Amino acid sequence: MNQVSPPKPIRLGMVGGGNDAFIGAVHRIASRIDDHYRLMAGALSSTPEKSRQSGVAIGLPRIYDDFKQMAIREARRKDGVEAVSIVTPNHMHYPVAREFLKRGIHVICDKPLTSTLADAKKLAKLAEESSALFILTHNYTGYPMVRQARQMVQAGEIGPIRVVQVEYPQDWLTEAQDFKQAEWRTDPARSGLGGSTGDIGTHAFNLASFITGLEVESLAADLQAFVPGRQVDDNAHVMLRFEGGAKGMLWSSQVAPGNENALRIRVYGEKGGLEWAQEDPNYLWHSPLGEPKRLITRNGAGAGESAARVSRIPPGHPEGYLEGFANIYTEAARAIVSARDGTPLPDDLLFPTVQDGLKGVQFVSACVKSSNKNSAWVRLQH
Amino acid sequence: MNQVSPPKPIRLGMVGGGNDAFIGAVHRIASRIDDHYRLMAGALSSTPEKSRQSGVAIGLPRIYDDFKQMAIREARRKDGVEAVSIVTPNHMHYPVAREFLKRGIHVICDKPLTSTLADAKKLAKLAEESSALFILTHNYTGYPMVRQARQMVQAGEIGPIRVVQVEYPQDWLTEAQDFKQAEWRTDPARSGLGGSTGDIGTHAFNLASFITGLEVESLAADLQAFVPGRQVDDNAHVMLRFEGGAKGMLWSSQVAPGNENALRIRVYGEKGGLEWAQEDPNYLWHSPLGEPKRLITRNGAGAGESAARVSRIPPGHPEGYLEGFANIYTEAARAIVSARDGTPLPDDLLFPTVQDGLKGVQFVSACVKSSNKNSAWVRLQH
């Protein structure tokens, strides 16, 4: 683990992530694991009362009633937050990020970037004009063996890529649900036009590009809402064409019983194949053409520097989802400390950007458009 | 195992399957395992000389120079063959089958049915008009756990089906090959217009229908020949729409390093999921919604009658590809003995028919057509 020496921990704020939220707690743990942050302020819910309750429950030093007030006041404090984590429902990412970015506070934002393409474009523009950093938590790119895969592709170990099979099935929306997590994720006003495509398809889409280094040029999609009354897709079949000629398939589903969180990618080149599964994240299968398959393990024999750098413990001691997530936070911390110190960003720094977020929203938008046109091929804008 | 009592073994002939052929030897072993057949005659190669060499090598009682001569003479003998196995390259299936069918000799034919849709239609018509039986060796339907899956779907154990993910990747054509197996399979004149779609995609397509009981209504395909100079597809991405509203994806590839023969199917319904993989064929995953996944084993606890009937040995004693293939031969034997005895076919008899073969060729044809029209949806003819 390449350590950032933490003389002064980064002062962190949080918007969203109140009592019932799953992802807020994840962000908080991720920020603690490598000890680079102190959570100092937050507006954790959409109502002042809930914000206060949630803030008190986690011992938050400064609790705000709403995010705008928080941005204004924190920006004025000498000891105000240097960065903010945005973990609200999707439709709030843009308005929240705007308030912080324009005041020079770094943003660590959950995915998808926004609920609409228009917002995504505005946010991308804003982020690029801002002096503040923007980090998107496509957390799966933080897994060591995902980085191992990327490094192997870059090093040419599987040759020019031909085929990419990526899938992200879940089963938690197999039946109609009305609890909080399900509720906003199936409401287009808050989630965006994509259902499974936005919530998990964007992860799969991002992962494919992250590992292969290839951009999707166009896609043909067949979306479906299987559960009666559901307004967004809960299953998506997508064919992909990559720049340079590789082909791929992407499947996202939230109605596939037996799949808890089964993000999985397989990449095939002229000289070999790679396979990685999120539910078994400490392993990467490498199939050199004409040789036996090899099982590369995190921090084990055969794993390279890019994976070792984001590992904490020896092979055989599994790291999981939270450590992968923490790697994004630690990469962000390295960037924030560089910004604070006025030094250039480290060469090996690697985190998802606002551009990755924009591409994700473009992906959702293209899926919806293609599906509405009976699966016609739709070009992605770059 | 439901035994056919074998007072008089079935006299079997074979066309194709000479020295270098893989699939001929498979058919011969499959015919022996349950002891229902005696191989009595054959025209094993395309030239008289090779036919003789190959016939002598396996101790064949009656060796013919060519299949037509064989059909004519065997039909005249009192002790002539009752059935013939056709294991030639695809383009010969039709002309060979025609000679035997029209003489009332049962045909056990390898897949795909034919190399062209025109031939397939003619053969289907011929087979249906003939008094002889026609059995297509979509051998994967002979695996006990495939039958278990089918039985569970029929019994409603996973509820109405929503999603079908089927794939059949291999890696043996990742590079250009010139040995015999590869050579005719990549020659459209002998193999047909489909490459991976015909050779293995038809198996995947058939398996999806066999297990789910659903017919594909239309498909959208993106075919590719990745290896320079290859004239048929070596990778196919296909989206499927089934009658009744289920959706699916089919991937066939012969350029996916690390995949030896990785046929795999996953079926998701409203109440649960099923998963089966050919390389680990004695197991079936069943995921009832809201309960832990269960691993059903061949002949083990939880396996039903339809699987037990085609199993030979206790659970934990793996049966494999040859036993699955033998199950098709044994089902055929039951049918042939019924035909011989003039008794009705058993109710539980289950083997792929000429109609299944026709559908397979229609699938290949639709894939090529869709791909040529930039992946437009193409209806399958039924």
Place this chain on the structure above:
Amino acid sequence: MNQVSPPKPIRLGMVGGGNDAFIGAVHRIASRIDDHYRLMAGALSSTPEKSRQSGVAIGLPRIYDDFKQMAIREARRKDGVEAVSIVTPNHMHYPVAREFLKRGIHVICDKPLTSTLADAKKLAKLAEESSALFILTHNYTGYPMVRQARQMVQAGEIGPIRVVQVEYPQDWLTEAQDFKQAEWRTDPARSGLGGSTGDIGTHAFNLASFITGLEVESLAADLQAFVPGRQVDDNAHVMLRFEGGAKGMLWSSQVAPGNENALRIRVYGEKGGLEWAQEDPNYLWHSPLGEPKRLITRNGAGAGESAARVSRIPPGHPEGYLEGFANIYTEAARAIVSARDGTPLPDDLLFPTVQDGLKGVQFVSACVKSSNKNSAWVRLQH
């Protein structure tokens, strides 16, 4: 597959293996798969009536009331059986084998060799003095990847061996059972003093030596009959010391729920490790020290000649228990044809012998002795 050209199939007889027997049917299928035998005669049960019924049911040409009559008459016929398969309960192996061996008829005998050590010694002496061959069906040594493992050890690929972990758990005797298979196997008069040790422990013991080439020097055992009233062990914990200093553990159990037939071996040397599991027999894990683990597949990249010779079909097309068993029959056929022709046995011929059988019975005997002496170390006689 190294083929024996079969101009004249070997005429085979069978003793035992009547209607209810599992293992008789296995032997018959195994004898057919590679087409080297014709089953011509048998005394399939312990009573004349059952023998006849069973013989008729499988279309046996010559049915005998008892094995002695069969041995006498077949030995007199010009076209009498050349070899006999003995598939009776254990206590009958010796008396049956004696009648055939002394008449020069080759014996293919199920394991364990005998039910008592005294019988085993007599049989070993008899077999070695006889002109006839004696083949013991420790069928697991017929699996291609077991032979691959042996070849790799011999080639020094894992270095000098230090540790051998072998286990064979099953669950079918977790509760008291009274069906035929269970009944004789838990009766010391017919099964011998060992329960799980004799029925399956001998397989594990044999496998350890087969793969490593090492003999067990002494053992310390703790046997148990967990099911009330059971007269033979249903669970055995055994520590092993091998000649040359390697150490090992052997666990056999028939009361381990969830284990169908879970024979598994792991061998560790100074330079690497090997792991093989019977329920997934087409794979062998090879762990070279300091490198990623490799998954060697039957007939696939990385598999050597010794495995390829006993494989029939390409990688990814699983072969199973019956094919592994058939490999023993085919090795026997090669030996029998050599004997028939008066040619020397092929160099690469490999099948379990009467000496292997004797060692197995010595193993059972030593286990019982050690356990009776509170797990004192007991030397094995060689």
Place this chain on the structure above:
Amino acid sequence: MNQVSPPKPIRLGMVGGGNDAFIGAVHRIASRIDDHYRLMAGALSSTPEKSRQSGVAIGLPRIYDDFKQMAIREARRKDGVEAVSIVTPNHMHYPVAREFLKRGIHVICDKPLTSTLADAKKLAKLAEESSALFILTHNYTGYPMVRQARQMVQAGEIGPIRVVQVEYPQDWLTEAQDFKQAEWRTDPARSGLGGSTGDIGTHAFNLASFITGLEVESLAADLQAFVPGRQVDDNAHVMLRFEGGAKGMLWSSQVAPGNENALRIRVYGEKGGLEWAQEDPNYLWHSPLGEPKRLITRNGAGAGESAARVSRIPPGHPEGYLEGFANIYTEAARAIVSARDGTPLPDDLLFPTVQDGLKGVQFVSACVKSSNKNSAWVRLQH
């Protein structure tokens, strides 16, 4: 996750865990994950200079030259540490723990408890007489699915237990090593008489009792140092007899290539079996007798309250080694807060105690004694 509300985080100290140490960093991360501790003071190395360097590197507020000085001074401060983590080599556990315990500072101590049985007994006495708490980090008992297994055994779901197979192979000492981790672990003066038995065998031994609720009554061991010159065992074969009649085997090894950290346990009762593997910790196999095996997932369908209580995130989002370790720290925090508040310990609180530590050292001692007596059965003292 049952949250301790953290109005005042627990002030934590650390002894050992300097720059090169693996386990110190693990303890620090584990203490942070659930936000119950602040690390305030430490004596991280055996020399003042190294202690200072290591303390500065992690931004430690109060750095001490040695542990005794630290204990004295911290005990005098009003804001002194409330608890100390001891992560030194084994031989220092006792002297360090003594200084803190006698001053009423809670101790969180790495395993094994001590390097000698004499020390272990003294420490156990001391800890029981102290007002301070003593928590031993047998961290594997913190894994949710280990607790799930324990709960299922307690609930009778697998019936009375008959057989326990536990193993803990590693490969990192296959060759002689001289780096720090290896060096003290193979030095009997610092590690104790046991090598693999002490370092990892104690974990396996503890786990068996933790899950089954059974105590080992006696054992028979065969220890070995395979690497020339090594003074402690690097491989141990142990047969176990439990109170009440269950039997077991324990294998620990550090010379088994291909095993990174492969702790694994299988428990068989009259009604079913359980299987858990540390390298795949989010899953528990449950094999109810006569039914298909079930795969129970952390926080998924089929997992109970005892596992859910120590899980943070939804099923399919893997938690790993650090989260399991953190669960011990969080259990300790609950106990410490209760002690601080003078309230009774929660009923469901579960952490390894000094008695568990004493049993572990007794296990090592008994292994060495048995092995020295040619594997005679040795009773464990309770």
